[in-house]
Amino acid sequence: MTEEEKTAQFQQRIDAGEKIEPLDWMPDGYKQTLFRQISQHAHSEIIGMQPEGNWLLRAPSLRAKKILMAKIQDEAGHGLYLYSAAETFGIDRAEMIDMLHSGQAKYSSIFNYPALTWADMGAIGWLVDGAAIVNQTMLAKCSYGPYSRAMVRICKEEGFHQRQGYEIIAKMASGTPAQKEMAQDSLNRWWEPSLMMFGPHDADSPHTQNSMKWKIKVESNDTLRQRFIDRTVEQAHHIGLTIPDKNLKYNKETMHWEISPINWDEFWNVVKGNGPCNHQRLSHHKKYHQEGQWVRDCARAFEVNQMKESNAVKSN
Amino acid sequence: MNTKDALINYCLRLADNSMISGQRLAEWNSCGPYLEEDIALSNMALDFFGQAETMYEYASQLINNNKSADDLAFRRSEREYFNCLLAEQPNGDFAFTMMKQFLFSTYAKFLYEALSASNDETLKGFAERSLKEVKYHFRHSSEWIIRFGNGTDESLKRAQFALDELWRFTDDLFCMNATDEELISTGITVSSDSIAAKWNLTVKEIMQASHLTIPEKFNVITGGYSGIHSEHLGHLLCEMQYLQRAYPDAKW
Ligand SMILES: [Fe+2]
Ligand SMILES: [Fe+2]
Ligand SMILES: [Fe+2]
Numbered sequence: 001m002t003e004e005e006k007t008a009q010f011q012q013r014i015d016a017g018e019k020i021e022p023l024d025w026m027p028d029g030y031k032q033t034l035f036r037q038i039s040q041h042a043h044s045e046i047i048g049m050q051p052e053g054n055w056l057l058r059a060p061s062l063r064a065k066k067i068l069m070a071k072i073q074d075e076a077g078h079g080l081y082l083y084s085a086a087e088t089f090g091i092d093r094a095e096m097i098d099m100l101h102s103g104q105a106k107y108s109s110i111f112n113y114p115a116l117t118w119a120d121m122g123a124i125g126w127l128v129d130g131a132a133i134v135n136q137t138m139l140a141k142c143s144y145g146p147y148s149r150a151m152v153r154i155c156k157e158e159g160f161h162q163r164q165g166y167e168i169i170a171k172m173a174s175g176t177p178a179q180k181e182m183a184q185d186s187l188n189r190w191w192e193p194s195l196m197m198f199g200p201h202d203a204d205s206p207h208t209q210n211s212m213k214w215k216i217k218v219e220s221n222d223t224l225r226q227r228f229i230d231r232t233v234e235q236a237h238h239i240g241l242t243i244p245d246k247n248l249k250y251n252k253e254t255m256h257w258e259i260s261p262i263n264w265d266e267f268w269n270v271v272k273g274n275g276p277c278n279h280q281r282l283s284h285h286k287k288y289h290q291e292g293q294w295v296r297d298c299a300r301a302f303e304v305n306q307m308k309e310s311n312a313v314k315s316n
Numbered sequence: 317m318n319t320k321d322a323l324i325n326y327c328l329r330l331a332d333n334s335m336i337s338g339q340r341l342a343e344w345n346s347c348g349p350y351l352e353e354d355i356a357l358s359n360m361a362l363d364f365f366g367q368a369e370t371m372y373e374y375a376s377q378l379i380n381n382n383k384s385a386d387d388l389a390f391r392r393s394e395r396e397y398f399n400c401l402l403a404e405q406p407n408g409d410f411a412f413t414m415m416k417q418f419l420f421s422t423y424a425k426f427l428y429e430a431l432s433a434s435n436d437e438t439l440k441g442f443a444e445r446s447l448k449e450v451k452y453h454f455r456h457s458s459e460w461i462i463r464f465g466n467g468t469d470e471s472l473k474r475a476q477f478a479l480d481e482l483w484r485f486t487d488d489l490f491c492m493n494a495t496d497e498e499l500i501s502t503g504i505t506v507s508s509d510s511i512a513a514k515w516n517l518t519v520k521e522i523m524q525a526s527h528l529t530i531p532e533k534f535n536v537i538t539g540g541y542s543g544i545h546s547e548h549l550g551h552l553l554c555e556m557q558y559l560q561r562a563y564p565d566a567k568w
Binding site: 049050058059061062064079083093168172176179285288291296297299302306 | 339346354362368390560
């Protein structure tokens with residue numbers, strides 16, 4: 001079969017809604033796009049542990065501490081599944097971590113903002129995990145089997161995270177004046193970054209066209225963003241918080257909430273590395289990865305030593 | 317001391333041991349040597365927080381709910397905390413943390429085995445449930461100690477350093493005071509001597525398998541169970557109790 005015939009047959013399978021598995025033939029572009037996307041998703045789960053970890057030691061109750069700890073642990077687990085899904089393209093986790101450290105691989109820009117108050121533990125769960133669910137529910141339908149299955153598994157947990165985050169911020173919004181202020185301040189800071197999580201408008205999104213053709217994405221950035229806005233505005237109003245957008249209004253005809261234009265300069269600025277925590281997040285990851293080197297060396301040496309010993313026993 | 321007060325103190329001791337151990341392990345979040353180990357460390361921290369919650373709740377009931385479990389965790393000061401000195405020591409490197417975990421979980425394993433026969437039903441149930449968890453902590457940490465000792469020169473050196481530093485805090489685990497006296501006489505707990513004997517045997521065994529030398533006893537420090545701590549505890553509590561102390565009227 002020629003390359004073109006293979007490509008045509010591949011596209012037929014995609015169009016018929018079949019899942020593509022690691023051993024199947026696939027075009028290079030499909031492979032590269034998915035590897036980039038899945039490994040970046042994995043890195044996002046891992047880097048995302050940092051802002052929440054910032055409050056783990058200061059969680060204000062036993063229950064809150066357990067929930068936050070379990071949530072961060074879930075995110076580490078998501079990272080693990082996703083690294084495995086990305087490894088189906090023949091690149092191992094250690095190499096992916098090198099790509100993260102060299103700046104070749106990115107992670108979600110949302111984690112380049114600081115978690116300044118306990119209310120941010122609410123806002124992150126509510127908004128960031130909330131946006132992730134909208135995106136990942138769509139990705140669960142994607143054409144690549146391992147990614148799609150990882151998303152199905154992960155989405156259930158993201159649902160818990162979103163509800164737990166909302167509960168934190170709802171409690172604060174009905175708490176003391178200081179708590180209310182923290183809750184509103186947190187929404188003010190996280191609202192626009194969370195809208196940017198869906199990526200640029202479809203017209204400005206370099207990968208959207210191919211991704212849609214290959215059913216890596218089955219809905220556009222703007223469609224997903226609008227779904228998130230409609231949900232979140234209602235949730236904010238329900239607990240007496242104000243969406244920080246003077247132009248926010250409900251359009252009765254479209255039945256959607258409309259917002260001000262998003263500041264995409266800010267988005268690209270953070271993507272390029274100029275956000276408030278880009279440097280901090282990456283250097284934290286590098287530092288502890290380096291500090292763990294002797295432990296990984298020890299574990300490897302131990303295995304080798306064990307193997308030598310058991311071989312010596314056998315040959316005796 | 318009457319039995320009820322002794323039991324309250326004892327619950328707080330168990331709760332504080334778990335709470336402080338959990339808090340220290342939680343410091344490892346996103347700092348582990350690799351992802352699987354990060355997850356294992358947070359698993360153990362979660363076990364500890366669960367154990368602490370159960371014991372704070374029991375203590376809270378015993379003091380007629382005048383103080384909630386959260387009050388007990390977040391509104392007591394360093395002189396009112398009854399955890400062992402070992403638990404509050406800073407983490408150090410991964411070998412240091414694992415050595416702490418190993419020395420503590422060996423103790424917790426034998427203690428909870430003994431408490432599984434307590435004639436206090438709540439304590440008995442707690443010990444039975446927690447035993448499963450600390451057995452895993454013991455297995456996890458002892459496997460690491462053996463790996464350190466049979467891995468590289470560097471891992472052996474780091475593990476030996478940790479043992480030398482931490483050994484001075486191990487007598488503290490077995491110190492008894494009026495609380496123990498009362499609870500031993502009523503069959504609620506056992507003498508620490510029996511726990512210490514088993515602990516010594518197991519520790520020796522694992523250290524031997526790891527080519528590690530148990531140091532001479534030097535500058536031994538005790539006092540945790542009587543509320544006399546190292547300077548480290550105050551800083552840990554400062555961070556842990558920050559929100560409850562800064563916003564005393566708030567509910568979270
Ligand atoms: Fe996640
Ligand atoms: Fe995610
Ligand atoms: Fe999540």
